Amino acid sequence: MTTVALNRRTLLAAGGSVLATGVLATGGSGLLLPARAQGVAPTQSMSGGANNYRKGAAIVDRIGKGGFWMSGTVRRAGDGAPLAGQRIQIWAHTTEGQEHEPQSHGATLTGKDGKFRLEMPQIVPVFGQPHGHLAYDSGEFKTVFLRPIMKSAKDKSLEAHFVLQSA
Amino acid sequence: MRSARVALIWAALVAAIFVPVALAATSDLLAYRGPVYILAGFAGIVALGLVLVQPLLIGGYLPGLPGYRGRRAHYWIGGALVVAVAVHVGGLWITSPPDMIDALLFVSPTPFSPFGVIAMWAIFAVALLAAFRRRLGLAPRTWRLAHMSLAVVIVPGSVVHGLLIEGTMETMSKVALCALVLVAAIKVMVDRRVWRKRATS
Numbered sequence: 316m317t318t319v320a321l322n323r324r325t326l327l328a329a330g331g332s333v334l335a336t337g338v339l340a341t342g343g344s345g346l347l348l349p350a351r352a353q354g355v356a357p358t359q360s361m362s363g364g365a366n367n368y369r370k371g372a373a374i375v376d377r378i379g380k381g382g383f384w385m386s387g388t389v390r391r392a393g394d395g396a397p398l399a400g401q402r403i404q405i406w407a408h409t410t411e412g413q414e415h416e417p418q419s420h421g422a423t424l425t426g427k428d429g430k431f432r433l434e435m436p437q438i439v440p441v442f443g444q445p446h447g448h449l450a451y452d453s454g455e456f457k458t459v460f461l462r463p464i465m466k467s468a469k470d471k472s473l474e475a476h477f478v479l480q481s482a
Numbered sequence: 483m484r485s486a487r488v489a490l491i492w493a494a495l496v497a498a499i500f501v502p503v504a505l506a507a508t509s510d511l512l513a514y515r516g517p518v519y520i521l522a523g524f525a526g527i528v529a530l531g532l533v534l535v536q537p538l539l540i541g542g543y544l545p546g547l548p549g550y551r552g553r554r555a556h557y558w559i560g561g562a563l564v565v566a567v568a569v570h571v572g573g574l575w576i577t578s579p580p581d582m583i584d585a586l587l588f589v590s591p592t593p594f595s596p597f598g599v600i601a602m603w604a605i606f607a608v609a610l611l612a613a614f615r616r617r618l619g620l621a622p623r624t625w626r627l628a629h630m631s632l633a634v635v636i637v638p639g640s641v642v643h644g645l646l647i648e649g650t651m652e653t654m655s656k657v658a659l660c661a662l663v664l665v666a667a668i669k670v671m672v673d674r675r676v677w678r679k680r681a682t683s
Contacts, residue, residue, distance in 0.1 A: 362591040366580035410514055414578060439514050442574070442581045443592050443647035462591055468648060 355395035357457070357480035364460030367414040368450060372404045378421035379411040381434035384472040385447055389425045391456075392480040397429025403477070404450040405433055408441035414448070440468050449475045457482050488545040495538065498662050499531035502655040509650035522573025523650050529566035533640050534663045535559055537633075541670035557612065564609045567602050594646035601639030604632045630671070637667040 389401045404422040412419040423433040438447055445465040452458045456479035463475045506527055512520055539556040542548040547555050575582040585595035608629055611618070615625050641660040644651070 362589055363581065363584050364591075366584065367578060408514070413514075413516065413519075439511055440648045442578060443594055443649055445648065 354393040357392040358478045360460040361462040364462040372420035372422045375421040378435035383437045386432040387475040389429050389477045399427045401425045407438045407447040409436035411436040502659045505652035505655050506650040519577040525566045525569035532563040537666040537670035594643045597639045598643035601636050604635040608632045
């Protein structure tokens with residue numbers, strides 16, 4: 316019983332210090348605690364999102380011959396402010412190449428409104444699901460890998476949304 | 483009449499397996515896949531077809547292969563099933579190693595992967611037990627219980643795996659093949675009353 320009481324006390328003390336650090340850190344970044352509690356949560360990487368990732372895909376006007384649109388938004392965790400000029404890398408198994416092949420990869424930058432849009436070849440189902448891959452990997456914020464799934468393999472577009480937290 | 487019935491049964495079995503294979507061969511997706519990926523996909527379809535043949539053989543439902551001959555064929559078709567599954571998994575690994583590794587580690591985002599991986603291990607386990615059961619000194623009852631328990635994993639595992647995949651198989655023929663696989667497995671288990679205790683019967 317003594318051990319349990321000690322453990323609980325230790326836990327409370329540790330929890331308290333974490334809470335204090337959290338409040339202090341939040342205060343330091345100029346955000347109020349209530350605002351943070353209601354804030355936009357960061358996007359977590361999806362399972363399998365990083366598969367067949369190639370580092371440093373070039374920024375392109377279009378991947379291959381196009382015909383399919385990948386779009387989305389990039390915002391900041393907490394206040395949800397749109398993030399401009401963020402590099403988003405996109406790749407998928409398409410009518411013009413397999414996922415791991417260089418011609419299936421490209422990158423684009425978000426506009427002032429935090430939106431991005433890149434034309435690419437039609438995504439076709441691979442490994443049993445029609446899906447795309449997106450990565451934010453520029454380092455300023457924590458790296459996020461997404462793997463959105465198309466509702467139908469006939470869809471001509473797909474969206475993915477990022478909420479990034481400081482690295 | 484008898485020969486007509488024999489021909490009909492064999493024709494139905496051939497159609498049940500080769501119609502799905504033939505329709506998959508017309509899939510648009512094949513145009514965007516490499517040869518290894520295509521081979522891996524078809525190995526999976528063939529494996530599903532072999533899972534249909536297995537209960538039919540052991541139940542003695544196939545004309546010309548009753549009793550012992552059916553069991554011998556079941557044994558060798560089991561070996562072919564292991565090869566088909568190995569080609570399926572190996573081919574997919576070559577096509578996209580990270581996706582295959584995720585599936586084998588049960589961290590894949592695709593819901594059908596764990597069903598396939600569990601069925602694969604169950605198939606390998608049955609094959610190993612079948613190959614070594616004499617050497618292991620397995621009693622017939624123990625072997626029977628082990629094989630049936632694993633079959634109960636293999637059949638629904640394979641069916642769910644196949645049904646959830648959006649791939650080259652045409653939907654109707656895939657559903658039909660999966661339904662036949664389930665019905666065949668249930669029928670042989672009911673007919674042979676696999677749950678009874680043999681020693682007391």
